[in-house]
Amino acid sequence: MASTPDILSIVTRPTAAVDRLLDWITPQHPIAFVRDGEGLVGIGELLRLEFRGADRFTAAAAAWSELARTAIVHDSVKRPGTGLVALGSFAFADSSDSVSVLIVPRIVVGSRDGIQWVTTITTGETSGLPGASDGLPAGPHEPAGDLVHVDFVPGEMSTKNFTKTVKAALREISRGSAAKIVIARDQSAELPADADLRLPITSLANRYPDTFTFAVDGLIGSSPETLVRVQNGAVSARVLAGSAARGDDRISDGRAAGTLMSSPKDQKEHALALASVMDALAPLSSELHAASEPFALQLPNLWHLATDIEGQLSQRSSGLDLIGILHPTAAVAGTPTPDAIRLIDELEGFDRGRYAGPVGWVDANGNGEWAVALRCAQVSGARITAYAGAGIVAGSDAKKELAETELKFRPIVEAFG
Numbered sequence: 301m302a303s304t305p306d307i308l309s310i311v312t313r314p315t316a317a318v319d320r321l322l323d324w325i326t327p328q329h330p331i332a333f334v335r336d337g338e339g340l341v342g343i344g345e346l347l348r349l350e351f352r353g354a355d356r357f358t359a360a361a362a363a364w365s366e367l368a369r370t371a372i373v374h375d376s377v378k379r380p381g382t383g384l385v386a387l388g389s390f391a392f393a394d395s396s397d398s399v400s401v402l403i404v405p406r407i408v409v410g411s412r413d414g415i416q417w418v419t420t421i422t423t424g425e426t427s428g429l430p431g432a433s434d435g436l437p438a439g440p441h442e443p444a445g446d447l448v449h450v451d452f453v454p455g456e457m458s459t460k461n462f463t464k465t466v467k468a469a470l471r472e473i474s475r476g477s478a479a480k481i482v483i484a485r486d487q488s489a490e491l492p493a494d495a496d497l498r499l500p501i502t503s504l505a506n507r508y509p510d511t512f513t514f515a516v517d518g519l520i521g522s523s524p525e526t527l528v529r530v531q532n533g534a535v536s537a538r539v540l541a542g543s544a545a546r547g548d549d550r551i552s553d554g555r556a557a558g559t560l561m562s563s564p565k566d567q568k569e570h571a572l573a574l575a576s577v578m579d580a581l582a583p584l585s586s587e588l589h590a591a592s593e594p595f596a597l598q599l600p601n602l603w604h605l606a607t608d609i610e611g612q613l614s615q616r617s618s619g620l621d622l623i624g625i626l627h628p629t630a631a632v633a634g635t636p637t638p639d640a641i642r643l644i645d646e647l648e649g650f651d652r653g654r655y656a657g658p659v660g661w662v663d664a665n666g667n668g669e670w671a672v673a674l675r676c677a678q679v680s681g682a683r684i685t686a687y688a689g690a691g692i693v694a695g696s697d698a699k700k701e702l703a704e705t706e707l708k709f710r711p712i713v714e715a716f717g
């Protein structure tokens with residue numbers, strides 16, 4: 301549940317002091333959501349709203365609109381992400397022990413379309429008014445510190461158990477219980493006390509610039525999948541499903557992409573994921589467009605089948621409203637959704653936490669960007685747990701799916717390598 305929110309005073313001003321956004325990440329409790337050098341970095345936690353259970357999205361949307369309604373905002377930049385903003389991360393499952401959070405930072409450093417700004421947020425009605433603060437605190441926090449090296453070992457789901465579970469999922473699919481089930485596994489490691497997370501996060505962002513690199517309440521990663529982006533009434537998403545390893549040279553790499561594009565199994569897996577997002581957005585949008593064929597998205601570790609969706613919202617839905625409607629897509633759960641969720645619960649047998657849940661930000665106007673938390677790990681005290689999964693459809697091969705999860709772990713494993 302949300303704690304009782306205070307009235308917040310917010311000042312956003314343009315700044316010339318921000319060169320590289322990522323230099324502002326703090327060593328402990330980093331808060332960030334960036335892609336290609338743009339996005340938001342939070343410094344310090346002013347307010348934390350917590351939610352649990354099946355109504356976590358509706359409760360978050362209601363608490364957020366109340367906070368936004370009473371906030372006193374002085375915003376001379378006026379762009380999506382300026383003014384009052386929270387970064388959030390939500391649990392995958394209704395029954396998860398992991399709490400879902402919206403975090404309002406004390407300071408937000410932002411960059412978008414070549415414009416940089418700083419937002420200071422304070423509680424109470426008088427502080428934080430223009431002139432009361434000139435914005436940026438001591439910083440930037442240079443990316444520094446020692447490399448955090450950890451060795452991941454299988455977690456609650458061993459590799460052997462994963463292949464067994466994929467085979468069990470295939471039996472359910474052949475019985476007609478579901479058309480697609482996404483099966484995940486975990487790997488974990490001990491972290492040194494007070495590990496400085498700036499280097500792993502910066503290295504994720506540098507190696508995977510086209511993905512959303514995030515750090516919210518200990519959940520860190522680089523996700524290629526946009527769950528939903530809301531910007532002044534426009535809505536967009538990038539659906540991914542269907543994967544192949546990159547080739548070792550130009551020829552084998554081109555062949556890998558070609559084989560993926562012509563694979564009926566991957567095309568089916570992708571079509572189910574796309575349909576789940578289109579079906580969820582259609583009643584809320586006009587002019588909803590998606591290409592008739594996916595394209596091959598190139599990442600350093602993988603090829604993915606990808607489809608971009610764009611439309612206009614026909615109702616005043618905020619990003620928080622939409623993540624509650626869209627989650628979980630067939631890219632992380634399966635099809636039909638209720639059957640896939642039940643089967644994941646039965647077959648996987650571990651708590652996914654916030655892996656595969658929405659992670660992103662929302663502003664007071666309901667604008668926001670939310671990724672599906674993939675290629676990520678949760679830092680909880682001295683423990684780090686990484687997650688990766690694969691979509692199982694008729695024709696999937698358990699060994700290949702295991703190999704695919706290894707490639708999906710790579711961003712996190714290398715960031716801590």
Ligand SMILES: C=C(O[C@H]1C=CC=C(C(=O)O)[C@@H]1O)C(=O)O
Binds near residue numbers: 482541604630690708
């Ligand atoms: C479930 C994951 O990826 C999803 C997103 C893209 C491709 C996927 C696949 O090909 O199986 C998965 O649906 C993960 O990275 O843990």
